[in-house]
Amino acid sequence: MGKKSDLTFEPMAGIPQAVSGFQIKKEYSRCVAILKRTGILIFLPKAKCYGVSGVNGKEYPIPTQEQVNQLFAQNGELVARKAPQGFNRLELTPMAMPIPQLIEKLISALLKHSAEGKTYQTWKSNLDPLIPVRVNSDKTIWIWETLSQVMDSGEMVYFPREYSIAHGGNTKLEVINDERYCAMPGWSVGLVENLPIQPAQGQGLTLGGRHQLEIGLSPREYLEALQKANCQDETGKTVEDFMIEFLTRLVANHEISYDRLDHNALWLLGNYVKYVEQVKSDLVPTGWWHREFGRLRLDAHRPGNKRCTRSWGASTVVRLSGV
Numbered sequence: 001m002g003k004k005s006d007l008t009f010e011p012m013a014g015i016p017q018a019v020s021g022f023q024i025k026k027e028y029s030r031c032v033a034i035l036k037r038t039g040i041l042i043f044l045p046k047a048k049c050y051g052v053s054g055v056n057g058k059e060y061p062i063p064t065q066e067q068v069n070q071l072f073a074q075n076g077e078l079v080a081r082k083a084p085q086g087f088n089r090l091e092l093t094p095m096a097m098p099i100p101q102l103i104e105k106l107i108s109a110l111l112k113h114s115a116e117g118k119t120y121q122t123w124k125s126n127l128d129p130l131i132p133v134r135v136n137s138d139k140t141i142w143i144w145e146t147l148s149q150v151m152d153s154g155e156m157v158y159f160p161r162e163y164s165i166a167h168g169g170n171t172k173l174e175v176i177n178d179e180r181y182c183a184m185p186g187w188s189v190g191l192v193e194n195l196p197i198q199p200a201q202g203q204g205l206t207l208g209g210r211h212q213l214e215i216g217l218s219p220r221e222y223l224e225a226l227q228k229a230n231c232q233d234e235t236g237k238t239v240e241d242f243m244i245e246f247l248t249r250l251v252a253n254h255e256i257s258y259d260r261l262d263h264n265a266l267w268l269l270g271n272y273v274k275y276v277e278q279v280k281s282d283l284v285p286t287g288w289w290h291r292e293f294g295r296l297r298l299d300a301h302r303p304g305n306k307r308c309t310r311s312w313g314a315s316t317v318v319r320l321s322g323v
Contacts, residue, residue, distance in 0.1 A: 143298045210230040
């Protein structure tokens with residue numbers, strides 16, 4: 001049935017090169033290769049380099065290797081603390097890119113891999129068998145209309161501190177120019193955990209004094225957990241983060257990620273939709289694979305939702321700061 005990976009995810013040393021052996025160059029090359037292969041990176045005529053065209057029409061060059069090295073050095077204490085906790089993968093997320101364009105790239109990649117017969121269920125180790133996954137070519141991604149209407153608008157909040165009218169978050173346009181979240185304009189440079197399947201209740205590990213988030217909580221409970229000391233400097237994943245990670249695992253390992261039937265659906269804690277009159281509630285987006293229909297699904301539920309908790313979990317990003 002073919003090999004599992006063209007761009008393998010190998011374990012990395014836990015501390016950055018500026019401190020002790022973090023393979024920045026290798027990780028950077030891996031990220032750029034995937035962004036190029038999926039067509040996310042385009043040549044920017046004004047900047048005369050590769051990057052993305054933002055939701056505001058401006059050009060956002062991808063951070064260079066040298067800039068990423070500088071960010072690791074600048075955030076040395078943060079990386080030295082969080083990498084031993086399991087945040088040992090580099091992730092470059094084009095936060096400035098319009099979400100509909102990211103969706104188009106994701107659909108193209110899914111259809112391409114499906115046509116080549118290279119779409120498999122997520123595996124926990126290389127010893128797991130390859131199990132093919134059907135991809136619906138007619139409706140490859142389903143997006144709830146209520147969520148679709150607010151994407152890339154001021155109604156979609158980024159990085160809320162709480163799920164309420166006093167959310168304390170930002171708009172997309174504010175975030176892409178905020179060095180706390182986008183160390184380089186339009187780009188989040190972050191560290192993530194290499195967890196293909198989120199830990200079930202009672203199965204999370206304690207690494208570097210931090211216990212891994214386990215499935216089974218509501219968005220509000222997860223957000224409260226991120227306020228605690230052992231999750232300090234972590235933010236929830238956004239819709240953009242989710243799609244980049246899904247694309248990364250698809251391109252690198254031919255995996256279909258975040259399958260609800262694996263109890264692996266994801267709350268996107270980094271986004272929040274303020275009160276929506278249509279449903280009489282505020283909302284937190286979710287991303288997951290709908291195996292029964294062979295498609296990716298983006299929708300949203302109430303912050304206190306306990307109905308979905310058996311199959312939903314949360315994942316975070318440690319974003320390097322440019323401040």
